[in-house]
Amino acid sequence: MLGFPGVLLWRAELSSVFLRGTIPPPVLLLPRWLVPVRPRGSFENHALLVLGGRIAALGPREELLARHPEVERIWLDTHVLLPGFVNSHTHAAMSLLRGLADDQPLMAWLQQHIWPAESRFVHPDFVRMGTRLAIAEMLAGGTTCFNDMYFFPSETAQVAAEMGMRVSVGHVVIDFPNTYTKSAEDALRKAQAHLAGLRGSPLVKQGMAPHAPYTVSDGALQETAALARQEGLFMHMHVHETSQEIAGALERDGCRPLQRLARLGLLDSRFLAVHMTHLDASDLAICAETGIRVAHCPESNLKLGSGISPVSSLHRQGQKIGIGTDGAASNNDLDMLGELRTAALLAKGRDQDPTALPAVDALEMATLGGAMACGWEAETGSLETGKAADCIAIDLDRPATSPVYDPVSQVVYCAGRDQVSHVWVAGRLRVSGGRALDWEDREIVVQAREWARRIAERDGEG
């Protein structure tokens, strides 16, 4: 249990490091229930030791209390301790467009509201403000890592690092000109230019994010894949989001989008396909053969009327699946507790089978599955010795989550984001008593309101 090098580090010179503030202080977490995700299930009378920002030990409470009398203790008497959620598909900055034009036909929503607003306002300061708003919401709700796809990814990465949030940012590649890139070639140039600069931060990973099959040409897709392979990066792409996408591909390319991506050699275990709502037997076979990862975004798929992903079929054939909220413009929140609950309920409804996607599987998708979907699984997604201490505590001591027969069931089927009491990222406490420790939510809300005032003034001008 003590084989972890962090312990040596602690014995040697950690205290001096604390003074320099580069490493969070050691702490012993003592929850009522420990749910590490791997192994599955929940454990009582267990504790988790954080040293140097990492999980140094997990084990019986009495044993860890005896071994580490010197370490600060945090008693979580009515709480479940879990790995932080990994939001496997976001457009964080779009939180500034949350609820701009709901309940409209898809094309009217995009062409008359979202795209005009983006072409007017999406610049680095918009991305920084929108990302700040998104991270304030996500951290408070127990999300400790997100996999983002948006313009100006360096801004997103910088804000995440500043706010202490783990992130994987995708360098968007899209043929069409936008406020960030003039063309796919320009996008690839910008990606290469930014790659080195973002390698420094321990909380930041990068990926390549070709937007979608219908917005990126064969040539650009192959160049993007080549760059990803050369740099050892994940690919992150919208795939099979709607039936129209598939119909269009059959007409244009003579095959379904997944078949085209397979033919182009893009599909392997480092490719993340987002949405995947319409899958026939041939699509499922391609998924199984290539081992691609899938990001399931049930609420966005429902709200936009895209369809319902056959997530239990993908799960049964062993696909690694993460859960994502998508952007707040089409959800309209970034609440992973709500999203994993919707995933668990919707799979049962779709299959008309109450045993489809049990709570324990939905929770694994929202944590370890998401980490596997964006290349962060060595560091986060489960509470295992040696991983970063990305942990959250959920207080079940409320009427809405009482009584507790099974803590995993209560977390998945009843707990609300307001019950997330503590959030640690890499061992540093970011949320306590449900409140952010490093910024004033009020200030973020006021700044977002000012942005919305300007955006609303121009809305509908087309």
Place this chain on the structure above:
Amino acid sequence: MLGFPGVLLWRAELSSVFLRGTIPPPVLLLPRWLVPVRPRGSFENHALLVLGGRIAALGPREELLARHPEVERIWLDTHVLLPGFVNSHTHAAMSLLRGLADDQPLMAWLQQHIWPAESRFVHPDFVRMGTRLAIAEMLAGGTTCFNDMYFFPSETAQVAAEMGMRVSVGHVVIDFPNTYTKSAEDALRKAQAHLAGLRGSPLVKQGMAPHAPYTVSDGALQETAALARQEGLFMHMHVHETSQEIAGALERDGCRPLQRLARLGLLDSRFLAVHMTHLDASDLAICAETGIRVAHCPESNLKLGSGISPVSSLHRQGQKIGIGTDGAASNNDLDMLGELRTAALLAKGRDQDPTALPAVDALEMATLGGAMACGWEAETGSLETGKAADCIAIDLDRPATSPVYDPVSQVVYCAGRDQVSHVWVAGRLRVSGGRALDWEDREIVVQAREWARRIAERDGEG
């Protein structure tokens, strides 16, 4: 605006009544946005005057401030003021079985866990405790009225009246013996015996609740309907919950359940059909002809794999629809904000149409639609002069609900139950700052835990 008699009452002798504590004090509510449901939409710079527990006036803020300088003012600067939610289908006491055995096949869940637990534990004290737990959760989440169906309905009604919650309790009629009734005849006798005793409380209505088509004989259904007509009561029944129910009816009765109920003369605008997941053209025609009310329980239908109700078809043909959580054993919460959001999202996903069930319609179902579904619409479900002051305030000043382009959209698509800051029932403040004013949640949680310990000990004994 001042035609309401409450104003005279106020001028005359209200202050003396306050001293006797029978009527809540007058108050002027000054929200950022007023969403009365009827009329639809949201209004800024408006206020709501509560006199004698009723809505005495709604109007421009400045006008009401000038007219009522003497009345206490509650400023809700960042809040939406709405009618309280009406939960149109519950089994409140089953909150004590919340999460007892999730993710199991329906029959295993019922036969090996729920039914044995009910046969062992369902007695008046169980019903009182479970109802207390349910009401603590519902009131805190903005529900001010619920339509219940469970054994020992007099206990449910009494607890609701004690806790200041509006309720419609159904007198259950079921052929099979249970801890409350030996037979349908016994159930009808008990209903008649209790009817008079419950007429006293201003917060309590009663209905007749024949359990389901497959558990009540033709004769008992007709006697139940006759009693309901004679007493002027609503009927409340599970109908078309699963495809098996319909298959069984076709085999046993030679027709679909709705056709049988129509033939027996049960269906009219005072009949509430709960679930209604499987409806063909003939079923929809019966609904339209008879004007029956429908209670839509999307999360329970998903979780039990029952199916997905064609709620937008029902809505298009003008059916009056309420939204219900069902019991916590099959949901697993009583969160109406979550439920109406699921209803709005699921309708879009089912129809693959992002314009299906817009936010404003989902909100109307969760309030006025529910009131119409259980006979409370003259008193609650919308903020209209003369109705009881059943109001809730939701604070949108959080990152998760910022910015606000449309307050109705933010309430339906992003707001969490934790943002419900104030809850008034009949003008009496029951929740403030998100906390119940009349009891300690902690005590209810501890008592529920003790019940669960005893229930879990015997679980699985069959």
